[in-house]
Amino acid sequence: MPDAAIETALAHWAPRLIQNGVDYNDMTVTIARTETWADWLPQWNRTADEQAEFAREADATGHHLTAGQAWRRASVNRHFGKFVWMVDLDLAAEATRRSVEETRTALARLDPSAQRLEVPLPEGLAYANLRRPPGIDLPPYVVLIPGLDSTKEEFFYFEQSFLDRGMATVALDGPGQGETGLVLPIRHDYEVAVRALLDLLGSRADLDHERIGAVGVSLGGYYAPRVAAHEPRIVAVAGISGPFCFGDMWDDLPPMTRQTFVVKSGARDDEEGRRLALTLDLAGQCQRISVPALYVTGRLDRLIPWQQTQRQAEESPKGTFVCFPEGNHGVSNLPSRARPMIADWMGDQLSAGEPPLPR
Incomplete structure (x- = not known):
């Protein structure tokens, strides 16, 4: 059973995650294995890392559209992992920097402008x-x-x-x-x-x-x-x-x-x-x-x-x-x-x- 902070976060922001590009399946899998608010960002980082690995595989095979979409998912997963998460500011800052780079990588493949x-x-x-x-x-x-x-x-x-x-x-x-x-x-x-x-x-x-x-x-x-x-x-x-x-x-x-x-x-x-x-x-x-x-x-x-x-x-x-x-x-x-x-x-x-x- 998730703790009260997780329940509060989902009550306020779950539709926002979906609206802004978090895959519903990513969300349900991540939430299912997250029991405490302290573990929220680490578990979202894990989900983001899985998308990033998929993106690298797609890039390696020349499928850059697929890669760009996966990089975008990795970025938004990581972003919402550290969203209003003040448990470990150093870990949150690192997630911020990685999310920025993943969006930059995604945009290079999805929007040349x-x-x-x-x-x-x-x-x-x-x-x-x-x-x-x-x-x-x-x-x-x-x-x-x-x-x-x-x-x-x-x-x-x-x-x-x-x-x-x-x-x-x-x-x-x-x-x-x-x-x-x-x-x-x-x-x-x-x-x-x-x-x-x-x-x-x-x-x-x-x-x-x-x-x-x-x-x-x-x-x-x-x-x-x-x-x-x-x-x-x-x-x-x-x-x-x-x-x-x-x-x-x-x-x-x-x-x-x-x-x-x-x-x-x-x-x-x-x-x-x-x-x-x-x-x-x-x-x-x-x-x-x-x-x-x-x-x-x-x-x-x-x-x-x-x-x-x-x-x-x-x-x-x-x-x-x-x-x-x-x-x-x-x-x-x-x-x-x-x-x-x-x-x-x-x-x-x-x-x-x-x-x-x-x-």
């Missing part, structure tokens, strides 16, 4: 993955912003929703996230990282810098509106299950989520973590958003109450609120409905439209 970006910030480097839609010379682009301990490595299929509609994607690991978070802690003014990213991209002639969107998920649903409030180059923004004030729900968050925020923010203890969480507050910020803003959540969200996301919409001058009655956190249990809707909305705002069907 993919490029790794290094974004200079005053305190160090942030990292992002740029992907471009085929056959479009000057596409608009969307900055994809992860949440607490989520990363660009889990966005392969999310990116595809936008790529299929003619938009390029730039998935960013900002402060406190993924490989960037190994060095830079969470900061409430996330727009600093996006501003640096847009400055870096600004000289490129293969992107349309007049049509830039931002989309954030979970805590990224706080970051994205904050970016839109301060970065004039953003012309449309979408936030998914984002908090209005992250600190307001501190006592109701799962212990593993609070512990993750403490670690990723550089706080010394739970009380300082609470104080820093209270700085992630959109009071006075949403009113500054002058562009179209879409806010999406699920009424059954057990992490971020839907009313928090609704408040974002109510305080944004051009805010639209969509709440799926049966949706969970991130609406990850309804990806076939939520993701196309969000991508269609963003495509409409950026006038991207869907690329023509092949004849």
